[in-house]
Amino acid sequence: MDTATSAFGSSASPAGLQGVVPRLTRRVAAASGKTTTATAPFTGASLAELPESSADDVAAAFERARAAQRSWAALSPPERAEPFLRFHDLVLERQREILDIIQWETGKARRHAFEEVYDAACGTLYYARQAPRLLRPQRAAGAVPGATRTYHRRAPKGAVSVITPWNYPLALPVADAVPALLAGNAVVAKPDTQTALSALWAVETAIEAGLPEDLWIPVIGSPGEIGDALIDNADYVSFTGSSPVGAEIAQRAAGRLIGFSAELGGKNPAIVCSDADLDWTVDGVQRASFSNAGQLCISMERIYVHESVYDEFAERFADSARGMELNADFDYTADMGSLTYRKQLDRVAAHVDDARTKGAEILAGGRVRDDVGPMFYEPTVMAGVAPTMDACAAETFGPVVSLYRFSDEDEAVAAANATDYGLNASVWTRDTARGRRLAERIEAGTVNINEGYGAAWASYGAPMGGMKRSGLGRRHGSEGLLRYTESQTVASQHFVGLGGTPGMSAQTLSTVMTASARLMKRFRIR
Ligand code: NAP
DSSP states (O other): OTTOOOSSSSOOGGGGGGTTTTHHHTSSSOOOOOOOOOEEETTSSSEEEOOOOOOOHHHHHHHHHHHHHHHHHHHHHHHHHHHHHHHHHHHHHTHHHHHHHHHHOOOOHHHHHOOOOOOHHHHHHHHHHHHHTTTSSSSEEOOSTTTTTEEEEEEEEEEEEEEEOOSSTTHHHHHHHHHHHHHOOOOEEEGGGOOOOOHHHHHHHHHHTOOOTTTEEEOOOIIIIHHHHHHHHHEEEEESOOHHHHHHHHHHHHHOOOEEEEEOOOOOEEEOTTOOHHHHHHHHHHHHGGGGGGOOOSSSEEEEEEHHHHHHOOOOOOHHHTTTBBBBOSSSTTTTTOOOHHHHHHHHHHHHHHHHHOOOEEOOOOOOOOEEEEEEEOOEEEEEOOOTSHHHHSSSOSSSEEEEEESHHHHHHHHHOSSSEEEEEEEEESSSHHHHHHHSSSSSSSHHHHHSSSSHHHHTTTTTOOOHHHHHHOOOOHHHHHTTEEEEEEEEEESOOOOSTTTTOOOHHHHHHHHHHHHHHHHHOO
């Protein structure tokens, strides 16, 4: 399979994509006939007309989803896993089509679009294989040993909202919806409007793989119109996006006493130790900083480098950033693509201009590249960034990193932790034990050693998420599945009642229970 060429012919026009738009949009819950437009970041041209949902459409979608969920929840976990095993295969088989759609919607380089394809397939496979085990009922010690038989089981929440942003439009909806579905829930999914086609492709592909209709229903619309309905009708909300919006949604979910998980922003630090292998580190930090043009919640924006290697690292890293190929081609030649939104380009340019004006040194990049496409920005490396500059502590979410020199590890750890965020971090050293010691001192939900983000992210069996203002709850691992369940304890009493034998006085009962409590401690029964 040649995945390095467009499935839709000419890479200069989105015309070929028009053929798939009706197929993908037909499942959107939108009755009004209103539409909204997505544009192509590579060209600025109109890309697709998308149906827009109203708050009533969202409420109706939840009703349909709840009706479908009842029979879905009655299937066994291995039965629910079957369509997802096929989904894994279809995603890999049909990657050419979805790679094009992702590139058209986001403007990202094909190599970064491929990370989404790989992630959607492998994350799904992890849960399809592990959900039956993770959902199995568990026995627990009973109230009276031998006389109380207790187990607890996981029941689905019901109908779950999955709200996702534009930066990973295939990987994120799949990462959050698939475990919810495998746990026996239905999902109403709201992708970002600009990048909705990728999420719609995932829904369509899952249904082709055998997922029953109405279990994964997409809605499209502005937060002002459908945001509240997505919380008010749901039994649980999974949100990925910015920290301020996450806090707003958390408040509304708290008002209804429903569960909520949030994967939010980051200002992620890398620590380059004196013993780092610089060939490996320059290459790895470059990927960690400029993947998806830095529009990656777990990408590195602050690089702390030991003074003994700072000058060499800075020179080589800036050289590597300058050497990166930027283009809008539908093949694997670009090292970095475009930004997705004009507002994102403006934010990136504002952070760099502010830093430049206030005295930061631009070691590489620092310019809009509208000669390549309307929203391209150069991979940018800065030094001398001070706390008065916006790029110092606020999330830039673009291809911009700042280098800082440190002289001892305590100083590096304190600087890495001096932020409200705590999503991801990385440590670069030849000594893994030293890397682990440092990692455990960093306040971040994931820390990668000698890798920027992929090692922790793609360890699907381990939890992934943020500390501090970077999130609440975790995706991946058992937590990523079990968040979508209620635990229910079932205990049956046999032989001896909790009130003692018939006719036993309260005083005798208390004496027997006191003695049994002591015996249980002595013989380690409790
Ligand atoms: P955002 O503005 O918070 O939006 C995220 C999603 O929420 C979009 O679908 C958005 O819809 C929707 N939304 C916004 N307000 C809402 C409301 N009141 N009720 C319901 N839904 C609402 O974030 P963004 O700018 O699109 O995404 C970038 C941010 O996401 C960055 O901070 C990045 O770090 C973070 N992120 C985190 C992770 C992670 O795993 N931790 C992963 C990716 C991105 P519209 O698009 O229609 O406005």
